Amino acid sequence: MAIHKIILASFIVYLMIQFSHGATKERLFSDLEKDALDVTAKPSRQGVLDAGIDKLSITWKLRSTAKKQANFTTIKVKLCYAPVSQVDRPWRKTENELFKDKTCPHKIITRAYNKSSQSFKYTLDRDIPTGTYFVRTYAVDAKDHEVAFGQSTSEAKPTKLFSVQAISGRHKSLDIASVCFSVFSVLALLVFFVNEKRKAKLEQSK
Amino acid sequence: MAHRNEEEGSIGTSMHGVTAKEHVFSFSDQGEDAWSSHSVQSDDPTAMFAFPVDSEHKAKVFKPLSFAKPHMRAFHLGWISFFTCFISTFAAAPLVPIIRDNLDLTKTDIGNAGVASVSGAIFSRLAMGAVCDLLGARYGTAFLLMLSAPAVFSMSFVADAGGYLSVRFMIGFCLATFVSCSYWTSVMFTGKIIGLVNGCAGGWGDMGGGVTQLLMPMVFHIIKVAGATPFTAWRIAFFIPGFLQVIMGILVLTLGQDFPDGNLSTLQKKGDVSKDKLTKVFWYALRNYRTYVLFILYGFSMGIEMTINNVISEYFFDRFQLELHTAGMIAASFGMANFFARPIGGFASDVSARFFGMRGRLWTLWILQTSGGLFCVWLGRATSLPIAILAMMLFSFGVQAACGAIFGIVPFVSRRSLGIISGLTGAGGNFGSGLTQLPFFSSSRFHTADGLSLMGITAMIFTLLVAFIHFPQWGSMFLGPTSDNRTSKEEHYYVAEWTEEEKLQGLHEGSLKFAENSRSERGKKAAPDGTSTPLENENPANV
Numbered sequence: 001m002a003i004h005k006i007i008l009a010s011f012i013v014y015l016m017i018q019f020s021h022g023a024t025k026e027r028l029f030s031d032l033e034k035d036a037l038d039v040t041a042k043p044s045r046q047g048v049l050d051a052g053i054d055k056l057s058i059t060w061k062l063r064s065t066a067k068k069q070a071n072f073t074t075i076k077v078k079l080c081y082a083p084v085s086q087v088d089r090p091w092r093k094t095e096n097e098l099f100k101d102k103t104c105p106h107k108i109i110t111r112a113y114n115k116s117s118q119s120f121k122y123t124l125d126r127d128i129p130t131g132t133y134f135v136r137t138y139a140v141d142a143k144d145h146e147v148a149f150g151q152s153t154s155e156a157k158p159t160k161l162f163s164v165q166a167i168s169g170r171h172k173s174l175d176i177a178s179v180c181f182s183v184f185s186v187l188a189l190l191v192f193f194v195n196e197k198r199k200a201k202l203e204q205s206k
Numbered sequence: 207m208a209h210r211n212e213e214e215g216s217i218g219t220s221m222h223g224v225t226a227k228e229h230v231f232s233f234s235d236q237g238e239d240a241w242s243s244h245s246v247q248s249d250d251p252t253a254m255f256a257f258p259v260d261s262e263h264k265a266k267v268f269k270p271l272s273f274a275k276p277h278m279r280a281f282h283l284g285w286i287s288f289f290t291c292f293i294s295t296f297a298a299a300p301l302v303p304i305i306r307d308n309l310d311l312t313k314t315d316i317g318n319a320g321v322a323s324v325s326g327a328i329f330s331r332l333a334m335g336a337v338c339d340l341l342g343a344r345y346g347t348a349f350l351l352m353l354s355a356p357a358v359f360s361m362s363f364v365a366d367a368g369g370y371l372s373v374r375f376m377i378g379f380c381l382a383t384f385v386s387c388s389y390w391t392s393v394m395f396t397g398k399i400i401g402l403v404n405g406c407a408g409g410w411g412d413m414g415g416g417v418t419q420l421l422m423p424m425v426f427h428i429i430k431v432a433g434a435t436p437f438t439a440w441r442i443a444f445f446i447p448g449f450l451q452v453i454m455g456i457l458v459l460t461l462g463q464d465f466p467d468g469n470l471s472t473l474q475k476k477g478d479v480s481k482d483k484l485t486k487v488f489w490y491a492l493r494n495y496r497t498y499v500l501f502i503l504y505g506f507s508m509g510i511e512m513t514i515n516n517v518i519s520e521y522f523f524d525r526f527q528l529e530l531h532t533a534g535m536i537a538a539s540f541g542m543a544n545f546f547a548r549p550i551g552g553f554a555s556d557v558s559a560r561f562f563g564m565r566g567r568l569w570t571l572w573i574l575q576t577s578g579g580l581f582c583v584w585l586g587r588a589t590s591l592p593i594a595i596l597a598m599m600l601f602s603f604g605v606q607a608a609c610g611a612i613f614g615i616v617p618f619v620s621r622r623s624l625g626i627i628s629g630l631t632g633a634g635g636n637f638g639s640g641l642t643q644l645p646f647f648s649s650s651r652f653h654t655a656d657g658l659s660l661m662g663i664t665a666m667i668f669t670l671l672v673a674f675i676h677f678p679q680w681g682s683m684f685l686g687p688t689s690d691n692r693t694s695k696e697e698h699y700y701v702a703e704w705t706e707e708e709k710l711q712g713l714h715e716g717s718l719k720f721a722e723n724s725r726s727e728r729g730k731k732a733a734p735d736g737t738s739t740p741l742e743n744e745n746p747a748n749v
Binding site for chain 2: 127129170175178188197
């Protein structure tokens, strides 16, 4: 019985530790200062961009109306999903709790904060999925906590979005290998089958 | 000891049928060995085997570490083939986070593909029993492995949701190896230990669903490190299960043997195996109400197990904010519990049969499956990670052991239609999986947690059907055997599957032999009969 009590006790202790994590206040997106930075993201060409090939010209600059700029240490620039690309895809869901939020999973660049206007020419990564995007910059303090953000689109009615077409991931050599191995598999089976039938017939005729 | 029955044609010990006037079956009678002119072999034909065998040449012991022909070799080839197919069928699940970005999938697309991945096998499992009866277990297995390998390779072509769904559907057909595997073990091992043997074969095969959650991400990572982009790497990763299938197919054909006495084609040509009529075999399966009960019951043990294989990784990832590989590890441990859970279920079934006969087997099944459902409800309710993992492990044990217990019962439902009923029960598993994935996990109607609890409750309700399985010779959960002297004999039950005409031709002799061996299902009351096989050779505790 003693071992049962020990197991139960350790479980309860563990649970209490788990629950105590929830006691600290989670950092929320709604607490961040909105529109602290002016962000523009200009695609290199019109129409749907190709991942791995096309570029984005991204610029960001501190807005005069920003209040918390004393805390800014680093600027993180990220590629974010527009609402239309989040439909029926709960793994891209926007959540208020920052650690749960999955709107902006793709990192573009991280730079130290500088008051003057910054720019970066970003080539779309080859693992960017097909979708509609905008760019958001987070201003992060020394504790690596987000304090403010700015984005290339407006909040109420998404404008200035751009679309990306992912690479297919297919290769001709892969296709050929696939066909070869498939044919081998079927042929090997047939060879065995026909061979065995023939042997059995020979046995019978003996 | 020379194992003469290895090579095709040199059946050696099976003299029955050599005059081509008697009708015999694959389990040929060895009692009266009339051909003394061929006195090269010893007088005891059963000494040709590595293990003690019964009158049907089925092994009476189970030694998992042995690879001896034909029994243990068939066991290992069977379960590894099934294991490989489980790897292929669920290979996409741990890679879904990459695939959904490459193919621009929605939750609905992913859910539908999950349903499709288990639906194909409903039909292939139904057909598989008949295919094994016609082609033998070796070719049944090899056909599945080597004809579905092209589907696995064709993942390299997939460009959208429709293609993804079609390929997962076609790969899923190979889950019928479950039927060919349990058919193979059922013809190789005797009734007393069949629960344990099938439990091990089924359980170790099912483990593939867990192993794939670790294997595929690992292969994907290695290929990425070697230089491929993610959207190409996952396609290359699928070549691994494809290769495994082709290799296993070749091994099955070169190393395996259909029956203890030889291969099907040789036995048939020698007049040793009579081909039974497919329509008759099917008819006797459909006429037996127990077939339908087992179909539903397996849907709520194996069915929910397969559903969990498809959804559990994502569930832990989302609900508890875990890393992808952590969620994958937890998902893998669900499937890997099969290694001991299912054999324990089969073993529990066999042990309960020793004391309480068939009634013991039925109660064991009910207890295991109901507790599985109960823990599934708890899993859905759990809000903290350690409780959820505990609930999941208990849940996995319950349902997987229940799977083992069901297949301790299946071999006794029919002798003539064993293949078809195995297939139908197996198909029920896939049907249950599709049935539970569709309402509970493919729409946004329920949070996944509620879906899990509802699935558990549904499982507990349907498991009550076990009470309706009744054998006139052995009884059921609550009723005893019939008091009628004639119908309470095992022979009556099994021979009832043959018409008078067929009995005159002697086609039912295999069933008679089986009935004799099945007297063990009376539990402790079997001893006075004197015809049950002696216990001293049996050692099912070799797990």
